[in-house]
Amino acid sequence: MKPADLNLLFHLDALLTCQNLSRAATQMGVTQPAMSAALSRLRRIFNDPLLITGHGAVEPTERALAIHQEFAPLLESWRRATAPRDILDESAPARAFTLYASDYLQFAWLPELACALERDAPAVRLRIVPARPHHGLGMLASNHAEFVAGYYPTPSNDLRARPLFQDPAVCLIRRGHPCLEHEWNIDTWLACRHVDLAVHTRHYGETLDQNLQQINRQRVIGMTLASYLAAPFVVAKTDLIATLPASICKHFSKHLDVVMMPPPLELPPIDVSLYWHERYQTDPAHAWLRRFIGEHTPAFSG
Structure with a gap:
């Protein structure tokens, strides 16, 4: 054949x-x-x-x-x-780039990238802009950032995207929580109060709520946070539970008195991509860094 x-x-x-x-x-x-x-x-x-x-x-x-x-x-x-040698030499950039990313991505993804940049491209300077509500991909259109990393299912036509990695959802619960004495199912899960995340970081929350609406159920939100990384500490000290990326839960389950449970509803993993504006598509230094990021992003950062 x-x-x-x-x-x-x-x-x-x-x-x-x-x-x-x-x-x-x-x-x-x-x-x-x-x-x-x-x-x-x-x-x-x-x-x-x-x-x-x-x-x-x-x-x-x-x-x-x-x-x-x-x-x-x-x-x-x-x-x-x-590639022609002179193009490679010209595109190895001594330049600063601005990247917009949530605290979750800064935690789960950036350390390995920073290590690779320090080792292989020390002339590259990366400035990280923290995520804010209602910004997101608008940072590219306004040219306040050259890159945005995250999950955005409907980018505009003037943006490009490169898939980076996937991270599944996990429920995080305080060890000794009363709910763990019962069968772990959707009824046990909905009997608890939940930690939710602010608009710019609530991929799992939105997906959960949409799925629950289809079966006429809903969560009770006990607290809304603006930070992924604050959620494990809140969970460890309360009877609130949270649904978070597995990379975060795996890390904090080693350091906090918490346990991980599978979501009681089927949830797709979060698909993290790198986004940039069309204006930078042919920029050699920008293209160099896109390639470098792609080559130094593991298949799963959890």
């Missing part, structure tokens, strides 16, 4: 980066029908739709993200190995 065309992986990379068929075609230098044909071939090869329409935008499937996480480092290594 004839092997699949490896060039299709570059098409898949463009489709997941642009999350738009016409922009992906432009990036690859092919026509839109040619890109559509490539997507059809990829779907047949992997027996998966790869890109679907959801939340008003095109979104990658979990299978597409898994494939991209496996092969993206190889594609980036190939690009770097085959």
Whole structure:
């Protein structure tokens, strides 16, 4: 049997980066029908739709993200190995970049990236802007940040995105909490009061509430926090429970008197991506850092 065309992986990379068929075609230098044909071939090869329409935008499937996480480092290594030497030299930037990220991402993702930058690109300076309500991707449009990292299911058409990693949801509960004496199910879970997160960080909360609305149930919110990292400490001292990214729960379960439980509802993992504005797409230094971040982001940061 004839092997699949490896060039299709570059098409898949463009489709997941642009999350738009016409922009992906432009990036690859092919026509839109040619890109559509490539997507059809990829779907047949992997027996998966790869890109679907959801939340008003095109979104990658979990299978597409898994494939991209496996092969993206190889594609980036190939690009770097085959790029003209002078381009590589010019694009190794002695420059400052601004990145907008929540405290969760600063905790779960940035330490490894900072270590890699210090070792391999000490001339790069990274300034982190903390997340604020109602900012998000608007920081890119206003040019207050060159990068935004996070989960944003409906980016505007003038933004590009690169999937970074996935982090599943976990419930965090104080050890000795009365609810642990009962069978762990949705009724036990809803009998507790919950910690919720502010608008700019409440991916799990929004998904939970939407799922609960479909079965005419709702949580009782005991406290709303603006910080992911404050939630484990609140949980450890109260009978409030929280639903958080697994990377946070795994860390704090080693240091606080808390236990982890699976969510009583099926929840998709949080898909963390790197976003940037179209204005920087051809900037060599910006492109260099995008590649570097992709190469130094683990498949799962938890």
